[in-house]
Amino acid sequence: xxxxxxxxxxxxxxxxxxxxxxxxxRNFRLVIAALATTCILSxxxxxxxGSQTPTTALDIGQASTASADHQTSTVNLTSTSxxxxxxLTPAEADLLTDLTQYFTDHPIQxxxxxxxxELGRRLRVVRGWLTLSQTSGSPTTRALYADAVEQxxxxxxxxxxxxxxxxxxxxxxxxASFEPQSAGIVIPTSDKTVRYAAHLIGALRSVxxxxxxxxxxxxxxxxxxxxxxxLLATLAGPAGPAIEFLDILTVFDDATLQxxxxxxxxxxxxxxxxxxxTVILADADAVFLQRPEVLxxxxxxxxxxxxxxxxxxxxxxxxxxxxxxxxxxxxxxxGTLNASRVWTEAYAEEGDSGLVVLNKGRAxxxxxxxxxxxxxxxxxxxxTTYKITYGDKESWWFGLELAGAEYAFSPHYGGIVGWERxxxxxELGVVVQGSGGGGVCSFVIAHVDAKDRxxxxxxxxxxxxxxxxxxxxxxxxxxxxxxxxxxxxxRKQDQSCMVNGVVRDxxxxxxxxxxxxxxxxxxxxxLVQSVQSVQPV
Numbered sequence: 001x002x003x004x005x006x007x008x009x010x011x012x013x014x015x016x017x018x019x020x021x022x023x024x025x026r027n028f029r030l031v032i033a034a035l036a037t038t039c040i041l042s043x044x045x046x047x048x049x050g051s052q053t054p055t056t057a058l059d060i061g062q063a064s065t066a067s068a069d070h071q072t073s074t075v076n077l078t079s080t081s082x083x084x085x086x087x088l089t090p091a092e093a094d095l096l097t098d099l100t101q102y103f104t105d106h107p108i109q110x111x112x113x114x115x116x117x118e119l120g121r122r123l124r125v126v127r128g129w130l131t132l133s134q135t136s137g138s139p140t141t142r143a144l145y146a147d148a149v150e151q152x153x154x155x156x157x158x159x160x161x162x163x164x165x166x167x168x169x170x171x172x173x174x175x176a177s178f179e180p181q182s183a184g185i186v187i188p189t190s191d192k193t194v195r196y197a198a199h200l201i202g203a204l205r206s207v208x209x210x211x212x213x214x215x216x217x218x219x220x221x222x223x224x225x226x227x228x229x230x231l232l233a234t235l236a237g238p239a240g241p242a243i244e245f246l247d248i249l250t251v252f253d254d255a256t257l258q259x260x261x262x263x264x265x266x267x268x269x270x271x272x273x274x275x276x277x278t279v280i281l282a283d284a285d286a287v288f289l290q291r292p293e294v295l296x297x298x299x300x301x302x303x304x305x306x307x308x309x310x311x312x313x314x315x316x317x318x319x320x321x322x323x324x325x326x327x328x329x330x331x332x333x334x335g336t337l338n339a340s341r342v343w344t345e346a347y348a349e350e351g352d353s354g355l356v357v358l359n360k361g362r363a364x365x366x367x368x369x370x371x372x373x374x375x376x377x378x379x380x381x382x383x384t385t386y387k388i389t390y391g392d393k394e395s396w397w398f399g400l401e402l403a404g405a406e407y408a409f410s411p412h413y414g415g416i417v418g419w420e421r422x423x424x425x426x427e428l429g430v431v432v433q434g435s436g437g438g439g440v441c442s443f444v445i446a447h448v449d450a451k452d453r454x455x456x457x458x459x460x461x462x463x464x465x466x467x468x469x470x471x472x473x474x475x476x477x478x479x480x481x482x483x484x485x486x487x488x489x490x491r492k493q494d495q496s497c498m499v500n501g502v503v504r505d506x507x508x509x510x511x512x513x514x515x516x517x518x519x520x521x522x523x524x525x526x527l528v529q530s531v532q533s534v535q536p537v
Contacts, residue, residue: 120402205237300408372399415482418442466493
């Protein structure tokens with residue numbers, strides 16, 4: 001439980017200060033400071049831990065560009081713009097110290113389930129401090145806000161402080177590691193998924209001829225062996241730079257993360273640790289039908305700093321507890337969320353995290369990514385995140401929303417790439433009622449670009465990677481659908497179909513990309529098998 005007696009005392013003290021200074025017109029700046037902190041502490045006191053507050057209620061002195069969805073900062077942390085050269089008064093500095101001490105004295109602790117919204121509110125304050133630490137013209141003021149950010153970060157996110165370098169300022173250290181204006185593809189993988197990562201890297205370089213740098217992220221030698229890393233390095237191709245590798249355990253303290261066995265959890269930390277300022281985070285089994293460079297020109301990435309993709313529309317009203325929890329933690333949804341059919345119509349799942357694009361140079365996106373990482377830390381994911389939702393899927397939009405960041409979803413919910421639906425016939429040769437054609441079936445979820453052209457799908461180049469006995473079965477799909485109804489297979493490895501919509505043909509160019517990608521994948525499979533025959537997984 002949070003100790004609410006402290007903010008009550010602080011609130012009382014600030015109200016007394018406000019009453020005194022109102023009588024003296026010369027203390028105008030002190031009045032404004034007292035008002036600001038009084039509002040902050042009032043929010044902390046009177047809104048329950050599950051609620052969410054508007055960004056402007058907690059952004060202290062932050063110069064921002066407001067949007068219709070979120071009144072949130074669009075300040076890029078690599079910017080050199082300044083605001084004022086006036087130092088904080090002693091009273092204003094005391095107010096900053098008071099709030100910093102409250103956050104550090106009372107970090108978010110277990111049970112975590114009802115604390116997601118509370119952490120989001122705090123990160124909105126930290127975002128304001130982070131922006132002021134960059135934009136203030138006063139070195140003293142910048143230093144005060146920067147120190148406040150570091151204090152809260154060290155307390156709330158212990159994984160940021162690596163045991164080999166415990167005295168560093170974690171946020172400053174992270175930001176310094178981001179190369180300004182850089183962009184690249186980040187692929188977390190392990191020995192278990194290295195085959196698909198090899199397919200993806202080979203296709204990006206040798207089929208699509210992408211020249212974006214690629215960084216492979218793993219959790220120690222026991223997660224991705226040196227032999228497999230050497231194999232992936234050979235796939236750089238003539239079109240792009242060498243493949244980079246990042247051991248996530250050299251960046252973050254794994255004591256509170258357990259990423260060696262964390263599965264999906266590594267993804268958020270890979271995005272945070274990458275040197276790229278704009279990260280295109282892709283699952284190893286993602287399949288691209290266009291060069292990923294097109295994502296960098298997407299309006300959501302350029303204007304908002306974060307692009308996400310929807311999952312399929314499935315099972316309305318089937319997960320009442322999940323939706324109740326979301327609504328408990330998000331009391332003031334953004335315009336983006338209010339446009340969601342999952343939010344408004346109670347469908348089961350919102351996000352497909354097989355591809356995520358984030359600009360970490362923006363203050364709002366960076367602090368939201370801290371929230372996402374927290375959701376995927378060991379204790380939090382084991383207690384709540386992975387219990388209520390499926391893996392990391394929903395943690396991305398949830399963290400962005402709670403921290404008040406700008407983000408956008410692709411406007412379409414998940415579609416399908418596959419083959420035309422055939423009529424089902426029973427053992428007597430009778431057509432099963434309701435099984436007629438007019439749909440598309442497969443084992444993957446497809447997504448389109450801003451012009452509604454096929455962009456990528458998940459599930460690998462294999463026809464069905466989840467079905468035993470089909471480990472080496474490839475088949476080029478020729479049909480796709482979007483904005484139609486789903487008939488979901490009973491198990492993950494079972495075929496699903498979309499019906500009651502327009503069946504579209506893949507273009508010759510799209511089929512050619514997949515044909516060449518599959519041929520390359522078959523040759524890569526031989527290389528993977530050679531490595532694994534020497535070093536079995």
